[in-house]
Amino acid sequence: GAVVSQHPSRVICKSGTSVKIECRSLDFQATTMFWYRQFPKKSLMLMATSNEGSKATYEQGVEKDKFLINHASLTLSTLTVTSAHPEDSSFYICSARGLAGVDGEQFFGPGTRLTVL
């Protein structure tokens, strides 16, 4: 149980284009989903928290107009990187927290590696 998928796993795009990343909880309903980014040899940096049916809460320093998050259902959240630039190249990982289960426990998707040329 507690499986989270992400799509795509890897994407290469040109500077200026937008990229959408999907995060799905496959066998549980996720009341909250989190989006992280990770640079090489660094720890995870939380970008935003999204709750189903409400606006995402962004961490300080994260541009909400650049990183659009939609949590349309209890099993799907999307992150859209708008007008991507090379500095947006990173490993983006989502996680999900269910209705049941341990307080605070998050299950991670496999991640999406974004390369902006």
Place this chain on the structure above:
Amino acid sequence: QKEVEQNSGPLSVPEGAIASLNCTYSDRGSQSFFWYRQYSGKSPELIMSIYSNGDKEDGRFTAQLNKASQYVSLLIRDSQPSDSATYLCAVNHAGGTSYGKLTFGQGTILTVHP
């Protein structure tokens, strides 16, 4: 001051030995603590969670929590080369605007050599 601190390592142990990973945290009200394993190029995988003071064992893994000292550790017995990875300590915030969020340490790189 970092909220969650880990020794970045690398920690190198021989196969079959006990690997000991340590983590301290600053938010005294934190209630939930997690250890994640992350292989290079992959996303984190939850391996242990602990909420009460004391030890919690799961197979070769034992998590230890001491809330008074704000300290959590992970012991890996009979270490195997496949345990070589980065181990992330994560702490669940107790309340306020950070409730439900996890704060991660910088991770400890573990290498188990044959």
